[in-house]
Amino acid sequence: MLLLPLSACHRISPGADSDTSVKADDWPSFGRTGSEQHFSPLKDITLKTVDRLKLAWHYDLEPGFTVSAPVTGEGKLFTTTGNSFIRAFDAASGKLLWEYDAKTRKIAQSPLHMYYGNKGIAYWNGRVFLVTTDGRVIALDAKTGRPLWQQREYGLNELRNTNGPPRIFGGKLIIGHGGADVSPIRGYVSAYDAMSGKRLWRFYTVPGDPSKPIDTKAEQVSRPTWKGDWFGKGGGGTAWNSFSYDPKLNLIYVGVGNGFPYNPKLRSPGGGDNLFLASIVAVNADTGAYVWHYQVCPQEGWDCTATMDMTLADVTINGKTRQVLMQAPKNGFFYVLDRKTGELLSAEKYAKVTWADRIDLKTGRPVENPGIRYQDHPGMFELWPGPQGAHSWLPQAYSPRTGLVYIPVIEMGALIGPPQPGMVGPAAGIGATMVPDAPLPGSRKSFLKAWDPVKQKVAWQIETPGVWPGGVLATAGDLVFQGRIDSRLVAYDAKTGKQVWSYKTNAPVVAPPISYRVNGKQYITVLTGSGSQGGGILATGNAAYRTDYALPRQVLTFALDGKDATPAFTMPDRIIAPDPQFRPDAARAQTGGMAFATTGCIACHGMNAIGGGAAPDLRYSGVIHDEAAMHAIVKNGALKLNGMPAFPQLSDSAIEDIRYYLRAVALQTAAAGGKPGAAPAGAAAAAAAAKGM
Template identity: 40%
Template structure:
């Protein structure tokens, strides 16, 4: 009865203020169906509006999960990271792959029904921080919605995959991209964008699900202070910035978390870091909190009107995005029922806030070793920042924990009302931050204002092995009421997959090293595993057809850890074998034999170059090229390892590629607006030196 009343209220609210929206869907996926979160289907990114990622299905449980087997699999046609959560409606499984492609499968048999390729230009990759990934679709009525890497929102016919409408949502010519999954709220498609490492201004926007017309746009940071702002909330935010920050956009992009709460009729979303990272180059006239970056913001879905905000990392200088999943729940705290949101952002503290008001309830560490802050104020939640962490003021490198990968990144957590625990994929990845006094805004690649070369590792195997040993992960079961860790499963590497909790007392998670696992939700005991052959970043989902429960997960290594850290600080790394895997009890399916790794021998030209050239090359490579080609010129599995480049001994070809953009159709655009030919030659000379160093070490 309560669900029916809530559904009726949600439908009546469709006549709310703001631009008119098309009538609600009456067939296919409706508001009422999303609200009810039908037991056997998975209709929204986090299954329900509250993004709990908890399934009430119990056919697969802690007593029989050992009998789980591969029902079917589908090879994917992209060799990049896979981060999507599939959706299932009416027997059809909808998912996205890298490069924003969409696939529709028969959820029972795996037969491909249709596919869609938006044909994203490969040169767009230079404007994407962390691989050409996509986290999934949204369903509404008889349409499937996807955000594309080049900034379009596309509506597809759910039966055929044909384009119904397509809209460019990012400003023309901007460095923004879309990697996140859209959300549907009362006939509105909500989507933001990525790009806070570039000169961009963040926003969340709503589009009419039927027509694609834009209904409202909520900017997360102010514009030019000399001009009228879009609302009082931005007039207040202007006071927390200084200097000419707006000329560099400000950052604060909304690249992932979007949660709707029918009980309060609010949309909650997280925002990314301020841009540039280094406050010395955005708050040039003095310190300021840089609102509304690194924050949770609550707005009204009908109009985009501001309601409240809570800033988790004021004046963020460490890339502590707050874009991680926001989960709504009803908890008993201090003997009283509280309707709350729960959040585990990059900065390492687990926040519990009042959903209606944003009041700070608690904030406790969910990882050990946090050193950027001494703790949070118990009343306000404001961090007590370690003075040494303000690297732009000390002008000394700061080894910070967490690093920019975050104590918890985008990989979704899940919450089980049965156990009262939140299951969080955590990372142990410190990072060196250093002020760059010579930094100047460029035109291509990251624009951070820091000198990342302070974190380069020497050609010393012992140092590298010790660094790799320190880079680990864990699956943490966190009690949001007590603020304590109930149990923890240590993991060999960071950036393991998202989680799924079920009423069968199970937690499912994939690992970076290629295992898909099931744990007992109450104790953390591992009950089952499957060798997936490739690293798993995505979160699993589950559904039921004809009385049988299925569990599905996207497989395919990539993402930020591969493209930035590469193989240098990872003890082991899996190849990319992109697939969709679907399991059920008693199934006996198998995968083809995985190909053996081919180890390439380093054979660089002799080292040359003056010390000055090598220093220029090191700094330029580290602050720009390492984003794709790996720390200290050691790449991962996705992008070319420049130590093996055929152009390494050919200065002319190197210039044609790096300066002129000879390979832009492969994603390698020209950098002539960022670097001079002399700097590009210096990069080549430094990579030659690095290749020779590693050859002496016996590395490959």
């Protein structure tokens, strides 16, 4: 719904959280409350006391995905690691109380179910809630870890996966899923009764069979925006991450993702905006019925999504209270909407943007730059932000005390163009040629930006290491906490950006910290370890930092005058084994590099085979020197229980090509000194290295 904007002279003053149902001491869900502010009202840890912040307790975790946010309730801290391995701790002492293994790696049938361990869980009313990547919705008894109920959200044979955190809004469990990067599935969001497990409603984010009668308002709005022979060939719209909730308006806000194929001409041959792709949609919390929408990328074609945080706040505009929703989605514009009506109030660039010049405030639509519609133009377009987005799923935070939104911003460009002949694997399906990490001037940077949502400009900013800036926590102590890829947890002055505290960790810190209070004492907790998307297309930009899969990952909890300490840690050396049997073949290295990229290996093992922490760095692995071991792992799933899915569809020759490419990359890295980031080990570079050996 689009209405005329407010004038630029309107001012917003700091406002309170619109969801006051959560006690100040608790952090029961991903963003703490339905407003998703990632803000703690606790203020024992302040600018004056933060120098006393010390480690209170820690717990050593197993290798694997730890880029997830913990939650608290009943004086307990609950964590998830790997593929839905849940632990409960005494939140004050760190004593382990119980463990629950969802056994996802035994059950999963699709590689999608193995990628990207779940990013969070939820606590409510004596229960812990999780959704496994293979689609099981589970409620556990918070006291014992015993399962209370379980439902299956989708079949094991469907090309869907769930890794975003569930939310509990008004006694309802809200979940979405992913999969729209590999299949034209029909995205949807489901609501379950949190006590009984009964499914209450389902909202579809793209229309259904056009031959059937229209039976919902959502279908009435969305169906006319899909044209031509599209049904069964185009789809997407998966809501894989962000949801918000306003209990007073009784609205749930859904952040909707990209379409499949990316190429709109293949997805919807007759044109159209393709609602509700790349949109924010408000639905009735009781029924799931459509209320309003705002689309950030009409006729999405670049992996543009609105699946980033939607921060709610009640603010004052010219003496009148307005209820706003604020989002910094992938596309590089920061949006302020009236969350009651969907009215666009303002939108400005918070990062480098080349796909659009501006957002027209009268129509709410972007003014696109020439050439961005690659399906209509030859050659490659320099796309900023690239498919990783200017802001990914790692959350922003909002402080009602400062009125600022703290955004972890990625500055990376890409090249995009029409599809090329001979493309295979997932890359062929999107209908476009994409170089997601192009070596462009000014690319591969990241920032923590304090954004003034009224002036629509930066209040202050800090350049952060690498290109995978951690999730953010803001507190009433006027502090902003953020982890970094260089293995530090840092606190800043929320008003000025001055660094006031830091702690050296043994592994990168990219998960969002949380804050809670037990027995009158405030704590800060974060899980360490890289992984998730940072192990894929962002790995090149993080190559200067050690993000090893096997680095000691931990639960770290801090408090004023804490007395704990972790054992001394020395970063282990990485050795590339000699490969005397290797024979140079540039063409084969090129073929293997393309197979490594297009079959999805980069998702976990990193762009250009540079490990990003989600899985072992194969340049340093002995497996690439053992043909039988490589085939047993890749084709037959010998390490499935370790999180490595099987790829039975790959031919023996394709696996050998990939193995050859990895050997070439390893030798190239060794020739460059074996240091992190020493060699840009892309397919072309590996081919050149092979040719020159």
